[in-house]
C-alpha cells in the first residue's frame with residue numbers, strides 16, 4: 001500500500017507519517033530530508049545553488065540512506081549522519097531553491113519511486129501524490145494555520161538543539177511555502193483526489209485517529 005502525505009512546512013506531516021508508518025509496519029520515507037541532503041552537501045562544497053548543471057552532478061553523485069536509530073529514523077548522506085545538520089537555518093533558507101531545479105527533482109523522484117517499489121510506504125513531501133506515487137491508495141493533504149505551523153516547526157528545531165525565534169521561523173516558512181507553491185515542476189498543490197485535513201486545532205492523536213478512520217472506512221483493517 002502507498003500512502004502519500006503532502007502539505008506545507010510545519011503542517012505535522014513528518015510526525016504523523018512516522019507514527020502512521022510505525023503503526024502499520026510500513027517504511028517511512030521523508031522526501032524533504034532528501035532535498036535537504038543535496039542542499040547541505042552543495043553548501044558544504046560551495047556549489048552555486050543557481051547552477052543546475054553543477055547541482056545535478058552533485059545530486060547524481062550523492063548516496064542518501066535512511067537508517068533506523070534507537071528512537072527515530074536517521075538520515076545518512078554519503079555515509080555520514082546528517083540528521084541534525086540538514087535542519088539548520090542555512091539549509092532551511094536554501095532548500096527550496098535547490099528543490100526548484102527540474103533535473104534535481106527528476107533524480108529525487110526516481111530514487112523515491114525506487115524506495116517505494118518493494119515496500120508498503122508512508123511518504124511525505126510536496127509532490128508525492130502528483131509525481132512520486134500518483135497511484136497511491138491515499139493522498140492526504142495536511143495543512144494548518146501559519147501561526148500554528150511556525151510554532152510547531154520552532155518546537156521541532158528547539159528539540160534538536162537548533163532554537164530559532166518564532167517570528168524568524170514564520171518568515172522562513174512563508175518564504176518557503178511561496179517558492180514551493182510557485183515552481184514549475186512538482187509544486188505543492190491540492191489534487192482532485194486529495195483528502196484535505198486542517199490540523200490547526202488537532203492534537204497528533206486526533207489527527208492519527210482521523211487518518212486511521214479514513215483508511216478503515218475504505219475497508220482496510222488497521
Ligand code: DC
Pocket residue numbers: 009010031032033035036095096099124125126127128176180186
Ligand atoms: O518537508 P521539509 O520542510 O523537510 O522539506 C524541505 C524542502 O524540500 C521544502 O522547502 C520543499 C522541498 N521538498 C520538495 O520540493 N519536494 C518534496 N517532495 C519534499 C520536500
